Amino acid sequence: MSETLSIHVNRDGLHHIDVAQSFETDDSFTIALKNHGAPIHAHLHLDDDLSEAASLGATNHYVKADDTRHVTVTVRDAPASGKLKIVTGYGAETAYVDVEIHELDEQQDSIPVDESLSKPQRRHSARTESASSNVVKNLPLILLGLFAVVLAFGAGLVVDGGVALFGALVVLAGLGAAAYFLLQ
Template sequence: MRHAEITVHVNRGSANTLEASVESLETHRDAAVVLRGHERPAHVHCRLDGDLDGVARIDGPNYYVEPDEVIGVPIAVDADRIDEPQTGELEVVTGYGAESIAIDLTITPGPPSVDVDESLSKPNRPHAASDGDEPSPKPQSPLVDRLGPRLDLETSTVAVVVLAALALAIATATAATVGGPITMVGLAIVAGGLVVALWLLLQ
């Protein structure tokens, strides 16, 4: 995130002059003073006053600014330590105290952190059966439940009828070819057995 910046022109137009780009600054994050040198070199001192102790700090306060040189002076801000705004001044001095400017500086509390439930980031997974659990059977429609036994019965019935008809046809052909009372008796026994078998199957 980009820092808030305050630009201070040093010796622009004449010696021992300071011009700030803003009169006040409000921030909850780190800031910086940008010293821009102009016609003449100068010693510049930066300091913080007011209720900013422990909330903001300048680690290196003293700078020597050459003409056309740009120096960034970092201001470290710790907004997490406060619950309400803290106000003070950023003072920039040059010419060994001959010229100074003060910029109102307000440090505000940082934005509240948002706690994210970690379970929301995990995809939902279907319940896996344990080693002792049997897999759940697939649901069937009521129509399949009603027709299943009936279809099985009709299939077996058709198979038996076909086999019976085939056996009866073979017996009839044999009786017609061979002839004789014994053959006719055998044909009658086969036909009777088939009738009994069909009757038992349909019960």
């Protein structure tokens, strides 16, 4: 449930703070300080109860005009609850967020594993699978090549045998080379 707590400052006036009244998580989370106006300093503070389970890397943050500053809150222990205090304008505005940290639900983040995964699997060669799929894709081309070979041998029987036979062998060699490259 790792989420982001958005805090909007300077949206409705200088030093104004707009934030949800409560926030719930089960893991470390990010605070996004979104400044909608002039540059500002924001002070973040975890109350005593919350600071026993979580921590901030720094408490004072400068946020440039029309910029967002991301602050990580590292959760060490759960469950826990407490208040996050946000102060702007050196005390001109103050807001509080009730933070609830739930225990991490291991089952929610787990991936079920079937017993069949523990048994050895027959290995299929990727080359064999791709070759068979290439044969299916190129079946019309292969049939056209075979028709050309049959036509060349038929012409060899009707016309002078030696020249037609040579032509049929050239067509057959070309078909073999094409098949080799198609199946790669």
